[in-house]
Amino acid sequence: MTTPPPFSIHSVCKLALLGTYVPRVCGIATFTSDLAKSLKANDDSLIVDVVAMDDGLTYNYPDEVICSLAEQDLDSYRTVAQFLNNGDYDALSIQHEFGIYGGDAGKHILALVRELKIPLVTTLHTVLSKPSPAQRAVLDELMLRSARVVVMSKQAVKFLREIYNVPADKIDLIPHGIPHFTPDTGKALRTSLHLTGPMLGTFGLLSPGKGIEFVIEAMPAIIAQHPGATFYCIGASHPHTLLHDGSDPYRDSLTKLCHDLGVQSSVKFVDRYVSYNELVDYLGALDIYVTPSLNPQQITSGTLAYAVGAGKAVIATPYSHAKELLADGRGFLVPFRDSVAISDVVLDCLRNPEMTFEMSQKGATYGKTMVWDRVGALYLNSFSQARAAIQSDLPLLVASAQIQPYQKAEIPSLNLHHLFELSDDTGILQHAKYAIANRDEGYCVDDNARALILTCKLERLGALSDWARLMQSRYMSFLMNAFNSHNGRFRNFMSYDRQWLEQRGSDDSHGRSLWALGTVVSHATSLGLQEAAVELMRHALPTMEEINSPRAWAYAILGCEEYLASRPHEEFVRAMRDTLVGRLMTSYVVCSTQDWHWYENSATYGNARLPQALIIAGRNTGNEEVLSVGLKSLAWLMKKQTGPEGVFAPVGSNGWLHRGEPLSRFDQQPIEACGAVSACHSAALITGDPIWHAEARRAFNWFLGENMLGLPLYDEFTGGCYDGLHKDRVNLNQGAESTLSFLTSLLEFHTETTTIPALTGQAFKL
Numbered sequence: 234m235t236t237p238p239p240f241s242i243h244s245v246c247k248l249a250l251l252g253t254y255v256p257r258v259c260g261i262a263t264f265t266s267d268l269a270k271s272l273k274a275n276d277d278s279l280i281v282d283v284v285a286m287d288d289g290l291t292y293n294y295p296d297e298v299i300c301s302l303a304e305q306d307l308d309s310y311r312t313v314a315q316f317l318n319n320g321d322y323d324a325l326s327i328q329h330e331f332g333i334y335g336g337d338a339g340k341h342i343l344a345l346v347r348e349l350k351i352p353l354v355t356t357l358h359t360v361l362s363k364p365s366p367a368q369r370a371v372l373d374e375l376m377l378r379s380a381r382v383v384v385m386s387k388q389a390v391k392f393l394r395e396i397y398n399v400p401a402d403k404i405d406l407i408p409h410g411i412p413h414f415t416p417d418t419g420k421a422l423r424t425s426l427h428l429t430g431p432m433l434g435t436f437g438l439l440s441p442g443k444g445i446e447f448v449i450e451a452m453p454a455i456i457a458q459h460p461g462a463t464f465y466c467i468g469a470s471h472p473h474t475l476l477h478d479g480s481d482p483y484r485d486s487l488t489k490l491c492h493d494l495g496v497q498s499s500v501k502f503v504d505r506y507v508s509y510n511e512l513v514d515y516l517g518a519l520d521i522y523v524t525p526s527l528n529p530q531q532i533t534s535g536t537l538a539y540a541v542g543a544g545k546a547v548i549a550t551p552y553s554h555a556k557e558l559l560a561d562g563r564g565f566l567v568p569f570r571d572s573v574a575i576s577d578v579v580l581d582c583l584r585n586p587e588m589t590f591e592m593s594q595k596g597a598t599y600g601k602t603m604v605w606d607r608v609g610a611l612y613l614n615s616f617s618q619a620r621a622a623i624q625s626d627l628p629l630l631v632a633s634a635q636i637q638p639y640q641k642a643e644i645p646s647l648n649l650h651h652l653f654e655l656s657d658d659t660g661i662l663q664h665a666k667y668a669i670a671n672r673d674e675g676y677c678v679d680d681n682a683r684a685l686i687l688t689c690k691l692e693r694l695g696a697l698s699d700w701a702r703l704m705q706s707r708y709m710s711f712l713m714n715a716f717n718s719h720n721g722r723f724r725n726f727m728s729y730d731r732q733w734l735e736q737r738g739s740d741d742s743h744g745r746s747l748w749a750l751g752t753v754v755s756h757a758t759s760l761g762l763q764e765a766a767v768e769l770m771r772h773a774l775p776t777m778e779e780i781n782s783p784r785a786w787a788y789a790i791l792g793c794e795e796y797l798a799s800r801p802h803e804e805f806v807r808a809m810r811d812t813l814v815g816r817l818m819t820s821y822v823v824c825s826t827q828d829w830h831w832y833e834n835s836a837t838y839g840n841a842r843l844p845q846a847l848i849i850a851g852r853n854t855g856n857e858e859v860l861s862v863g864l865k866s867l868a869w870l871m872k873k874q875t876g877p878e879g880v881f882a883p884v885g886s887n888g889w890l891h892r893g894e895p896l897s898r899f900d901q902q903p904i905e906a907c908g909a910v911s912a913c914h915s916a917a918l919i920t921g922d923p924i925w926h927a928e929a930r931r932a933f934n935w936f937l938g939e940n941m942l943g944l945p946l947y948d949e950f951t952g953g954c955y956d957g958l959h960k961d962r963v964n965l966n967q968g969a970e971s972t973l974s975f976l977t978s979l980l981e982f983h984t985e986t987t988t989i990p991a992l993t994g995q996a997f998k999l
Contacts, residue, residue, distance in 0.1 A: 245323040245616045247280040248272065251302070251313075251345075252328030254285040256292055258469055258506040260438065260535055261328050261358060267410055267509075268326070269297060271609025279613075282320075284313055286333050305335040307344055314348035322351050324616040329375065330358040331368060338367035343879070346378045352619035354612075356383040360392045360532050372397060374879075377924040380619035383612070385409045385533045388553045392532075398923065405615045409535050410608035411542035411600055412513050418543070419517020430461020431520040431583055436512060436536040437468045441483050444525030444550065449487060450572035452496040455579050464523075467503040467515055512536075516543045521582055524549045527569055531555075542600025544593045546582045548575060563596040644982050645937075648952030649701065651972050656684070656704050659731060660711035664968045668951045675728040679742045680969040681711040682749035687973055689756035690980045709753065709762055712746055716769060721776040740780045741839070744788030747773060751792030751806075755799045770796065774809050783820050783832045784839050786813040787846035794849050814850045814859060817843065821862055829892055830869035836890040840870055840883075841908035845915050852919045864920070867912055871928050874909065881906065881935040886957070901958040903946060906935045907974035914981045933982065936975050947975055 252265040269281045285294055287301045294301070300316065303309045317325055327342070335341035346353060355375055361368060376382060376399050383405045384390055390406055393399040423432065433455075435445065445466055455462045470481035484502070491497040507515065516522070522540035524547070531552040538558065540547050547564035549555035559566060565582075567574040582589045655662050655670050660681045664674040688705035691697045697705070715723045717736055723746045725738030750773070753766035770792075777789050793810035797803065820832040832843050844867035851860025873896060876882030883905030884890045888897030909932035917925035931939070936954065938945040944963050946955045953967030954975035 245279070245613060245620055247282075247320075247322050248616060249282050249284060249317055249320065249322045249325045250328070251284045251325060252286060253288075253333050254283055254292075254294060254298055256294070257285070257288070257290075258438070259333075261330050261333060263509070264358070264409075264535060265328050267605055268328075268609070268612065271410060271605040272613060274606055275609045275613055282322075284317075288333075303335075304333070305341075307335065307341050310335075310341050310345040311348050314345045318348070318350045323620050324352040324354055324380075325349065326612070326616070327353065327355045327375075327379075328358065329355050329372075331361075338365065338371045340367070340371050343371060343374055343378075346375065349378070352380040352616075353378055354381045354383060354615055354619050355379040357389065357393075358385075358533050360384060360389040360397075362392055362396060362530055369397075373927070377927055379403075381405055381615045383407050383615060385538075386554050386557050388557060389532045400923070405611070405618075407608055407611045407615065408603040409533060409538040410605035411539050411603045412509075413604055414513070414517060414543045414597070414600070417517075419514045419519070422514040423518035426463075426518070428461065428463060430459045430463065431579075432463055432465065432518060433521045433523055433579065434465040434467060434515060434519045435523050435525070436507075436515070436539075438506075439466070439468050439470045439481065439484055442527050444527045444570070445487055446490055447525050447570055447572040448523050448575055449490050449494065449496065449500055451576035451579065452499055453494055454573075454576035456496060456499055458580060459583060463499050463501060465501045465503060465515065465519075467507060467512075469504060469506040512539070513543075516540060516545065519543075519545050521546045521548060521579060523547075523575065523579075524555065525567075525569075525575065526550055526552045526555075528552055529569070534558075538600075538603055541596040542603055544597030544600065546589045546593055547596065548578050548582075558599075561595065562592055563599055564592065645947065645949065645979065647696070647976070647979060648949075649698075649976070651948070651951045651953030651967060652684070652687075652976065653700065654951075654953075655969050655972065656707070658707065659727075660684070660708055661704075661969050661973075662729075663970075665953070665966050667965055668948065668953055668967050672729045675726065675734075676711065677727070677742070678712060678715040678723050678725045678738060679745055680973065681708045681715075682742075682745045683970065683973040683977070684708045685712065685749040686752045687977055687980070689752045690977065692758060693756045694980065705757070706759075706762065708749075709765065712749060713765065713769060715746070716773060718772065721773065723773065740782035740785040741788065743773070743776065743780065744782070744785030744792070747777070748788045748792035748795070751795035755795040767800075771805070774806065777809055777813060783817055783843060786817050787839075787843045789813055790817070790846035790850055791842065794846075794853060797853070810850065811854075814847065814854075814856075817847060818859060818862060821866065825866075830866045832866070834892045836870065836873070836884050838884075838886060838889075838902065839904060839908055841867065841905070841912035844870065845908070845912035848912070848915050848919060860919070864916060867916060871909065871913070871932075874905070874932075876941045879931070880939050880941060881909065881932045882941050883909065883935070898941065899958065899960045900964070901935075901940070903936070903954050903957070903971040903974035906932050906946075907978045910978040910981050929981065933978050936978065946971070952976075 250265055250269055253259045253262040255262050255266045269283060272279055272281050281297060282299045283297045285298045285301045287303050302313050331339055364372065376397055382393065382399060382403055384393065385408055390404055393404055394401055448464055452464055470484055491500045516539055522545045524534065524537050529552050532554055534554045537549065537555060541558050541563060547559060549559060549564060549566055550569045551566045555566065565578045567578055651668065655665065660676050661684045662670045662672060663677050663680055664671040685705065685708040688697060688701050691701055717724055720737055722737045723743050724733045724735050725742040726734040728734060750766040750770045753762055757763055790810055790813050793806050796806050817832060824831060824833055844863045847859050847863030851863055873890060874881060874883045882898055883901050885897035885899040885901055887900050890896045910929050913925045913929035913932060917929060936947045940958060942958060946958065946963060948967060951967060954971040956964040956966045956968050956971045
């Protein structure tokens with residue numbers, strides 16, 4: 234059970250609670266109300282405001298409810314998020330239960346948490362061991378977006394750790410709160426009921442699955458030995474079970490069962506939603522509390538907690554929360570759907586009052602750890618931890634609405650067939666007509682640099698085939714020939730007849746070539762390749778002094794970091810890295826504003842490589858400011874690159890993204906997905922925050938069809954990748970840049986495993 238951390242609970246001053254709320258007839262509504270009261274009881278100066286979930290009915294809410302949220306109105310979720318962001322709140326507490334939020338599996342709540350810029354603490358009232366895909370997707374994202382997660386049982390903690398992969402240090406185990414009970418609680422009510430025998434009871438909204446019929450079936454055997462025994466079934470019908478005419482088929486079936494068994498005078502239905510004080514009085518009046526739930530996965534039961542804390546003899550079926558609360562002799566467990574077992578245990582309790590009293594006292598003692606005052610203090614500590622731990626840039630990140638399907642999507646085996654088709658004894662051809670290499674378009678150093686990096690990644694995985702090793706040498710040879718020693722620049726474009734079409738390539742192609750050379754130095758096992766790359770790096774790196782492209786700076790920084798990973802004492806590389814990092818940081822400071830976290834006034838192509846360069850450099854230099862800027866700008870970019878339903882939707886090349894203008898959604902390019910995968914993967918490795926891994930998977934699954942058109946970009950048959958996603962179709966050409974982008978992204982995930990699927994390309998021979 235959670236114990237208060239060492240810091241003061243008064244580090245929070247203003248809180249918001251979101252959930253259903255009284256006078257709505259709902260267990261969550263009661264819980265939210267009790268939580269609000271307990272927080273105030275711990276600190277009367279604390280401001281506790283409530284956002285109440287509405288179900289279409291009209292409620293006369295108390296003063297602490299500052300606004301309501303329409304369950305099915307998606308826009309209102311975003312509006313409330315902005316309201317909370319502007320309200321100077323230290324944290325938001327969400328009560329989560331499937332069924333109280335709109336959308337499939339309650340996914341509308343994600344629209345709110347994605348916009349939220351204050352720490353989020355989520356209390357889970359249900360944790361399913363076998364969720365549907367939609368339920369899993371919602372809960373996964375909610376867990377990732379929450380600074381703290383509160384559950385009420387050890388079993389729930391186990392599920393979160395083992396099924397949902399929530400870090401243990403993010404979870405707070407806080408019991409369901411209960412009221413204070415005194416020896417006199419319920420005595421007046423019991424007297425007014427004129428009881429002549431033992432009083433049994435159960436509480437809660439009445440619905441199928443509660444198992445009430447099995448208690449009624451047990452009553453004849455109980456009455457036979459204790460004629461005055463009475464069973465009170467206290468609670469209104471669950472709204473979902475009521476028919477249009479207001480009748481409840483389940484309640485009607487129970488009433489009929491009472492008549493059929495002749496126990497109608499011994500079973501009392503209190504058919505209304507009793508007040509808090511009435512509930513406490515009824516619990517105090519009981520001799521035996523029975524909870525015969527038919528749901529073995531029930532992870533939380535407020536009324537069970539109340540009954541244990543009230544010091545009552547408790548009989549329950551072995552659902553999850555009951556097994557935990559009634560352990561160590563605090564109650565009795567009976568099999569599901571077993572009325573005979575219920576009657577036997579009830580009669581044992583009545584025959585052995587000393588045994589029953591001892592068991593009740595164990596429950597009452599345990600209940601002292603669950604009183605609302607203490608629970609409120611634990612919640613305040615959880616809010617304080619959330620406020621202390623949250624980073625101001627993390628709320629910028631928007632994970633997808635379908636994280637779980639992305640995580641479960643099968644990672645394809647590596648297929649190098651199309652790479653083989655595009656490569657020849659010169660290097661790799663730029664373009665393809667459909668899946669056929671287009672020789673008319675010739676070669677470029679950009680793609681040969683990308684291909685060289687890919688072979689180095691294969692080598693790092695121990696998966697470099699003889700063919701790929703040969704091509705690694707040819708891609709390197711292409712870069713060597715591309716370097717123009719007269720001006721210190723790499724040429725970019727070469728015709729199919731091996732004629733250079735320029736003497737000086739683009740700034741970006743120069744930076745990307747340096748990136749490839751650094752990767753060779755770090756990962757190639759061939760000493761000849763390494764030394765050739767070192768020599769070429771020495772000649773080409775100084776030219777970066779005269780280049781003013783932030784994108785080229787980022788590529789060169791990545792190359793320098795690769796180089797320094799194996800040769801950390803090369804001062805000329807270290808100095809250039811530091812210079813370029815400084816330039817990129819200056820560019821960010823000059824261009825960024827409160828709502829524009831970027832390095833230029835436009836986000837165009839290859840965008841994710843800019844923050845990735847700072848993330849890696851910040852980590853390697855120990856510069857927290859550089860790392861923070863990298864993470865913040867990447868979070869901002871990933872938020873911008875989120876389309877409908879949370880799918881990855883990169884900045885489109887047909888217009889880009891310019892400050893103050895709408896984002897162009899098309900044409901979407903594979904190079905953007907590749908950059909996002911790699912940058913998020915770097916952030917995940919460096920920070921350890923699983924949300925970055927989820928973002929990497931979201932970007933990767935863009936290739937597999939999780940995009941705005943629902944169309945795959947990866948061609949499973951050829952191993953190639955289509956050249957882009959247009960507004961109404963995919964571009965069916967499979968060029969080098971696209972294919973290398975997919976293959977590079979694929980290898981990002983294979984680095985996390987000890988083995989990789991069979992490499993089709995290993996079988997190819999020249």
